[in-house]
Amino acid sequence: MNDVIIIGGSFAGLSAALQLGRARRKVTVLDTGLPRNRFAGHSHGMLGHDHKPPLDILAEARQQIGRYPAIRLVHARAESISGTIDNFSVLTDSGESLGARRLILSYGVVDQMPDVPGFAKSWGRSVIPCPYCDGFEVADQHWGLVWSGPQSHNQVRLFRDWTDRLTVLADGHDIPADIRTDLARRKVAVVDGRIAEIGHHGEHNAIVALDTGSKVSVDILFAHPRNRPSASLHESLDLATADTPLGIVLKVDERRETSVPGIYAAGDLTNPQLPSVTTASWQGAMAGIFAQQSMLSA
Structure with a gap:
């Protein structure tokens, strides 16, 4: 049984994993390897990583996370989620079934390109x-x-x-x-x-x-085309959402928790209007910290 399963391993997901791994919580990160900013030549505005290709930053982050034995990085897509707080179950596209006490959704969004040549x-x-x-x-x-x-x-x-x-x-x-x-x-x-x-x-x-x-x-x-969540897991979980000028976002409270207890969210999935690697990293870190604190013994 994992303490936390993180669905989405870009800046938000890996930042959450880092905080949880340093707290020695057992974590599995599921990621498809298709971050939203993979089309960008460089990423800007992130302290210590300004003007680096975003894929290089993520590769370095995964390498650093490798020193935390409690974190498992898995290249897989989460197909379905069931269960409730302290007993969630995630089925991957490879058929693996994983259990966890908490979930963090950080699978981001996909930009919906208009049907305009070029x-x-x-x-x-x-x-x-x-x-x-x-x-x-x-x-x-x-x-x-x-x-x-x-x-x-x-x-x-x-x-x-x-x-x-x-x-x-x-x-x-x-x-x-x-x-x-x-x-x-x-x-x-x-x-x-x-x-x-x-x-x-x-x-x-x-x-x-x-x-x-x-x-x-x-x-x-x-240009600011509308976007949509890159997966539909939030729909099957019936999580509360909001419709913004740029697309659907998940509603979270001040502790990054969604409308379903035990499920947290971070990154562009919750904040499409000011997307940045800095914001996603901060939100991911907070989601990881608050998920960890929610599991403390009484």
Whole structure:
């Protein structure tokens, strides 16, 4: 019987495992090896690991975790979960059945690429979502922003810390007149029409073709497609969720516990609006600590 089974072994899951392993709790981490940021050439903003490829950071983390005998890393997918607190059972895609007192869900999300030629190929290169992750490297260049809803207005204000050259691509959205007036005041150009295709050359530089026949060239294009959890285990467990502008997230309390006692969650699965390796690592560490504390003897 494990103390904790962690489903998802990227930054959140491994951070949880590290805390539990150092507390000498028996842990199994199930991971498919497909982290969300595998498309990124470098990861930024994580102290001590700035500008390193994310897969290299994870490889180093797994190597370090190897010195804790209580942690078992397994390349497998969790197919189903049953049971209740202190007696959970997880079945893997290899047919192995594992028991645990607590569960931590950190299987992350999958970005749902729009059906636009070139978008998926450009993702992580000339089309990116996060200024905190990559904004410094493209500061003072011409940025483009694909409008996705009211939250995009705040993105316009946010981006000014990195650049004063910004073009908004409406992509078929009806941007209200008062917001258009504000964008004009900020000297932000708005281009109407739906995006028909995205091309790129070099490391960045996106060329956006519109259904109007015109093209817009920017040095980097920011877009925020909706995402979905990368597994459906939370549905079978009937965990409480919330619908955000970017997708479904799991609800957790201040101790990272979900609506089902004994099940904790961390990372992008609970926080898609500010995804970063630093946030995921912090949330994972807290989930591990709180799961460990919940098992202390009376």
